[in-house]
Amino acid sequence: MIRRLPRYYRQLSELQEAGVVRISSSALGKSIGLTASQIRQDLCCFGGFGQQGYGYKVDGLKEGIGEILGISRGHTLVVLGTGNLGRAIIQNFRFSSNGFQLLAAFDINPAAVGGEIAGVPFYHPDGQPLEIVRPAGTVPSLRFTLQLRRTIPVGMWIGLGFGLGLVLLLAGVPVTAMVSSAHIERNLTIVLGMALLSIAAPWVCAVGTGQLFPPFLTVDGEQVWVYRGLGRRELPLEEMDCCRLQHSDECYVLYDKRGRPVIKFSPREDFAPQWMKFLTSHKIKLCSDQGA
Numbered sequence: 001m002i003r004r005l006p007r008y009y010r011q012l013s014e015l016q017e018a019g020v021v022r023i024s025s026s027a028l029g030k031s032i033g034l035t036a037s038q039i040r041q042d043l044c045c046f047g048g049f050g051q052q053g054y055g056y057k058v059d060g061l062k063e064g065i066g067e068i069l070g071i072s073r074g075h076t077l078v079v080l081g082t083g084n085l086g087r088a089i090i091q092n093f094r095f096s097s098n099g100f101q102l103l104a105a106f107d108i109n110p111a112a113v114g115g116e117i118a119g120v121p122f123y124h125p126d127g128q129p130l131e132i133v134r135p136a137g138t139v140p141s142l143r144f145t146l147q148l149r150r151t152i153p154v155g156m157w158i159g160l161g162f163g164l165g166l167v168l169l170l171a172g173v174p175v176t177a178m179v180s181s182a183h184i185e186r187n188l189t190i191v192l193g194m195a196l197l198s199i200a201a202p203w204v205c206a207v208g209t210g211q212l213f214p215p216f217l218t219v220d221g222e223q224v225w226v227y228r229g230l231g232r233r234e235l236p237l238e239e240m241d242c243c244r245l246q247h248s249d250e251c252y253v254l255y256d257k258r259g260r261p262v263i264k265f266s267p268r269e270d271f272a273p274q275w276m277k278f279l280t281s282h283k284i285k286l287c288s289d290q291g292a
Helices: 002-017 025-032 036-044 058-069 084-092 154-179 184-208 272-281
Strands: 075-080 100-106 120-123 143-147 216-220 223-228 231-234 240-246 251-256 261-265 285-288
Touching (some): 002 025, 002 036, 002 058, 025 036, 084 100, 143 272, 154 184, 216 272, 240 272
Parallel strands (some): 075 100, 240 285
Antiparallel strands (some): 216 223, 223 231
């Protein structure tokens, strides 16, 4: 889901440039080769961007996805190599509209040094270093997004509930019909209600705990936000105790100082090493499930 957000952002940028103000999930899905339900499911994880029967405002949705990706915060970059490909990138890629500031290009070709394209100067890598001037009082901050795992077995809950409901429907209804001579309608209603409750209860619990969709977190400087379901909350690092490796599924679980599991993540996920380094820099120790 996280990997699809840049595709959404690029398509929304093109729609905005074309003057499109509002778009439905089905139209957006067709333009990038996805289904409308996939679009709604992805965007639902980040809150209410759209309105049923109205669609999505292109500029608002683009701004929201840009904030999640960190594009709206502004990033600086340089291009290495000013051959045909490098020049084509400099001339044709819309850096500013995608949240980037192109500072310069570097090339070892002496003939290229000193020139420029589209206002971008060329430098030799062994020449005078390029000084990046930042506003006073600002320092580069860490920003990334990490996909998390569910901390409760939602799939097992749903499977058991569906199985129990199926047993009640296939076995409970015929048995009730055979043994109940009086009040058969009432007894059948009770059995059917129990079956539907068994099937629906795990889904309701998953939605209520924010575990229906896999959660994720974003790190923005010293702030950590955890997104679950339709909401988000800040992760108080001062209340966290340790990050423990569970060998059963090779995942880390972050516990607070009361011993409660807070989040779960795989060390094989993108940005997991950065997240683990971030935790240790904040005095949160890493240990195995047998102890530290």
